[in-house]
Amino acid sequence: MDSIVNIPVCSNTRRSPSPELLALLESRFAERFSTSKSVLLQHGTDESIYPPRPPDAVVYVRSTEEAAFVVRACARERVPVIGFGVGSSVEGHLLAVAGGVCVDFSQMNKVLAIRPGDLTATVEAGVTRGQLNAALQGTGFFFSVDPGADASIGGMVATAASGTNTVRYGTMRDNLVSLTVVTADAEVVRTASRARKSSAGYNLTQLYCGSEGTLGLITEVTVRLHPHPETYAAAVVHFPSVRAVVDCVIEAIQMGVPLARAELLDALTIRAVNAHSRTTLGEHPTLFLEFGGSQAQIDEQAGIVREIASGHGGGAFQWAKRPEERSRLWTPRHHAYFACLQLKAGCRSLSTDACVPLSALAQCIEETQADIAEHGLLVPVLGHVGDGNFHCLVLVDPGNAAQNDAAEAFSHRLVQRALRHGGTSTGEHGVGLHKMRYLVEEHGEHTVALMRAVKKALDPHDIFNPGKVVALSQG
Amino acid sequence: MDSIVNIPVCSNTRRSPSPELLALLESRFAERFSTSKSVLLQHGTDESIYPPRPPDAVVYVRSTEEAAFVVRACARERVPVIGFGVGSSVEGHLLAVAGGVCVDFSQMNKVLAIRPGDLTATVEAGVTRGQLNAALQGTGFFFSVDPGADASIGGMVATAASGTNTVRYGTMRDNLVSLTVVTADAEVVRTASRARKSSAGYNLTQLYCGSEGTLGLITEVTVRLHPHPETYAAAVVHFPSVRAVVDCVIEAIQMGVPLARAELLDALTIRAVNAHSRTTLGEHPTLFLEFGGSQAQIDEQAGIVREIASGHGGGAFQWAKRPEERSRLWTPRHHAYFACLQLKAGCRSLSTDACVPLSALAQCIEETQADIAEHGLLVPVLGHVGDGNFHCLVLVDPGNAAQNDAAEAFSHRLVQRALRHGGTSTGEHGVGLHKMRYLVEEHGEHTVALMRAVKKALDPHDIFNPGKVVALSQG
Structure with missing residues (x-):
């Protein structure tokens, strides 16, 4: 396995734009064209733990026609074109591993x-x-x-x-x-x-x-x-175990309760949040709930969930109904990511997003927590329980190769575990660079061959974000 | 435009299996292989108004491996392979326009x-x-x-x-x-x-x-x-116009009422149903509703919808709660198709399924009803109002070329109208043979070129149900 600090590609050779292409883009886009170092660096960086890989130029488009102009110009030279929104992707999607022109959509904001x-x-x-x-x-x-x-x-x-x-x-x-x-x-x-x-x-x-x-x-x-539902209500409830949280949510879904949100925070995440937000929540596996509907509907849903929770050892429900109270009650969830980052000074997070069938979720999280304990890692766990999807925030010092490798090894074991449970390597983050190595394992080689055939059919010269998902030019 | 009784393809040349291929399939599948005329005819017929186009052979597979065996054998000779479920498709999907082997899945029923x-x-x-x-x-x-x-x-x-x-x-x-x-x-x-x-x-x-x-x-x-929701309730309510029915349903959806079903039957459909089921429903545009949930939820939903309906001139609600009562109340909807066929002795139906954005549905149906009146056609209209999807059952004597052509011309005008309203030629029936001519109009030539590229990528020798959706070998 590659070290996390190396980009796990690529025989992708750099396909940089010619001076003529750069001049064409500059003449068309004027101040909306940039090759300034800081702009390139910003556009070659995402929220992944990969080091930046800047493109050769950035163009800020204002219309579909402008985007087509860039594609037409780049296609002539088979120069890569990489779309860029706000740069919040987490798997290396935006890194210009083969160079090229980044199309920034921030001015297409109508x-x-x-x-x-x-x-x-x-x-x-x-x-x-x-x-x-x-x-x-x-x-x-x-x-x-x-x-x-x-x-x-x-x-x-x-x-x-x-x-x-x-x-x-x-x-x-x-x-x-x-x-x-x-x-x-x-x-x-x-x-x-x-x-x-x-x-x-x-x-x-x-x-x-x-x-x-x-x-x-x-x-x-x-x-x-x-x-919008007529109104909302939010609740927070502690449980004796992660399994109890998961079982409670699955049972509610099986009963047809239309939960608006159902989020698990494990005890370590709660500890992080308490430190960050100066709250005093009990450091137990905790379920954050939101209900939406008429007051009568919410009362009915809440009654059902309360009964289910109590059957799984859930504690007292803390409730909030008014918007500002709800927002305050949910603050720990909303701030969880940043709170967790502060568990370790100067760290970054490798954020996993395995997703498994609902019935396997509790088991998969328990095995993952055992893995965390066994390897002495610092990994808060939080999850979209109703989807079977959970995040482990593996906190690492970005300059520490051993920590990075340990994080990557953990992520690797987690993906294997998710696949064993009939799940997927990525529930919502995407493949980017980071999960490419798992596509064949998850889907089988013939399925990935179909994906590659689709890529070749729709992008025969591999100009769109090359080296990602199913790289054509991979060695 | 082609006459409806002609199949609107194809320079597809027939690619029939060789005697060796037929012998191979027969030796592998024994009594689950057939070239009997009646079996071929049955498998070359669907619920469309096209005349049958039988395949060259039918194989009843019992496993994925058996299906793969057939594909492998046929692919060698580039003989078409056509999957067959129960034969209920309505756009000519199953017709073996280039011959080939039909793979019947009725024995893969586990x-x-x-x-x-x-x-x-x-x-x-x-x-x-x-x-x-x-x-x-x-x-x-x-x-x-x-x-x-x-x-x-x-x-x-x-x-x-x-x-x-x-x-x-x-x-x-x-x-x-x-x-x-x-x-x-x-x-x-x-x-x-x-x-x-x-x-x-x-x-x-x-x-x-x-x-x-x-x-x-x-x-x-x-x-x-x-x-399953805890319980259901069904209701039927008459309205002064189709627009009133549609507006009522849209308003309920906008209010977030989770209607379980919401079906429009126009006055002609009600007349057909009355004749067929000896009911005495008022011959007005009618909304068939189903609610699901707890009794309290249903009461709440019903209260909201009753108020909305009354604002749109809706009459009294007929209610049914017990399963057998609900089933009886909904009989007109469930029997509508066959009831409509009996409006005209010996007829078949060309069933359209245009689907438009919700806000355009009332207008599109009104224009369609004006078209029906203008052309003196006999066309019951019924609709999945909450989806923007409606069916016109154009009743024709299958042997009467003029009627068939008039039906096809009506369908053609309807598709144009749906596209003008920002909709689609087919909400749920599919393209088959019948809607192929509209794909470019609906999507544009470049979009259809992408679809064709996908077809070529995944089925380069055009063996899977050739001549349908985006025909590769079309002239």
Whole structure:
């Protein structure tokens, strides 16, 4: 296995733009073209633990046509094109391992249409989920997918993102209607109509969703909206074990309780949060719950869950109903990532995101915690219990090779464990560079060969984010 | 435009199996191999209005390995392979326009696993939705997708089927976890793990879903299950207009009411049903509703919908709560298709399935009804209102070329209208032969070129159900 500080590719040779191509882009984009060192560095860095790999140039596009212009210009020289939202991806997706031109979507940030009558909205790819929800204020509707970071919606499509309320409202996949994409021929295509469902040909929308920029540049996105529930209530409850938390949530889902959120924080995460937020929560496995609906619905749901929780040894429910109280009660969950980083001065986190069938989740987390103990690691665990998805934040000093290697070895054992339990190496982060080595193990060589055939069909010259997901030029 | 009684293809030349291939299949499958005229005819016929196009042979497979055996044998000679479930598709999907071997899945009818802890089940592709739901009795869970016919689940995946309770539980796409598929190389692949979500590579599951047997043979399917609501209630209510029905349903959805079903029957459909079932329903646009949940939830939902309905001129609600009463109240909807066929002796139905954004549905149906009146056609209209999807049953004497042409012309105008409203030519039936001509109009030529590139990548010799969706060998 490679050391974590090495990028686990690539016989990708650098395919840098010619001076003529750079001049063309500069003349077209003027101050929206950059080769400044700091700009390149920023665009060759993501939230992964990989060292930066800057592109050769960055272009800030303002329209689909501009994105197509860049693709057309780069395709002539087979220069890589890498889409960039806010840079919050965590698996090395954005690193320019073969050089190339980074297309920054931050200036494609217009909400193009909000259609309450259709329960949809269309946005430019650079609009963040926060920007869309701000634009939706007062409409009665919201965009549900919440991966934590205020990611761009284009980026969320690219990684098939999900998050804390996926248990109720689904992943990015479930909330997609249609995409506008620039293809390898620099053509602009729309993948589907605005109908809520369709059987009209192959589902390109879902093919681009999760393609991590390797099949085309996503420039516009039509998403589903959901009506706000009449009201919400939040609750926090301690349990004697992680298994008890998981069993409680599964039983609630089996009973059809439409939990709005159901998040596990393990005892170490609670300890981190207490230190960070000066709270005094008991350092036990803890379930953070959110309910949505009418007051009567919430009361009914809460009654059912309270009974289930009590059957699994859950403690007293702490409740919050008013928005500011709910927000305060959930602060530990919302701040968990940063709180955990402060468990160890100067550390970064290798964040895993294995996802297993619900029935295997408790066992998989228990085995993982045994592994953590056995190897003397410092690893808070938190999970989207209703999805079978959990995160281990492996805290490492980025300059310490031994720690990095130990973190990577842990991640490797975790993926093996998830696959043994019938799960996936990545529930929501994506493959990027980091999970490529597991694709064959997870899917089998013939399935990965199909993926590679799809890549070759839609990007025959390997210009879109090369070296990621299924690298064509890999040795 | 072609006459409806002609098949709107194909420069597909017939690629019939050699005597050696037939002998090989016969020796392998013995009595499960057939070239009898009646068997071929049955397998070259679907519920479309196309005349039959029999395959050259039929094989009844009992395992994925047997399906792979057939594909391997046929691929050598580039002989077409056409999957067959129960033959309920409606757009000519199953017609052997280039000859070939039909793979009948009716003997792959085992429910392989039911996993209440995961809320999933795995079935062989020939299992029908009725068979799966029978196997689920007593578990507390059900499989939600209900396209009317007791279709095979493999076939439902192939067409991305949906139906009456999609408004609450989603389409086949939303209820898929993973597939086992035989590829063009006769390899057996699994498209995904059993995790509820994954970002591990391109989404082949959704690519095969809706591929209509043109990219591979689907042999096993893992689906999501849902817990039965505590109880149900059904209601029927008349409205002064189709628009009032549609507006009522949209408003309920905007309010977040989780309607279990919401079906429109227009006045003509009600007339057909009255004649067929000897009921005395008022011949008005009518909404059939189903609510699910606890009694308190149902009461709350019903209260909201009653108020909304009254705001749109809805009449009194007829209610039914006990299972047999509910079933009786919904009989008109369940029998609508056959009741409508009896409006005209000896007729068949060309069944359209346009789907438009919710906000355009009322307008699109009104324009369609004006078209029906203008052309003096006999066309009951019924709709899955919450999906923006509606069916026109164009009743024709199959032997009458003028009627068939008029029906096809109507369907053509309807598709144009749906596309003008931002919708799709097919919400749930699929493309088959019948909708191929609209793909470019709906998606644009570059999008269809991508679909064709995907077909070429995954089925380079065009052996899987050739001449459908995006025909490679079309002139």
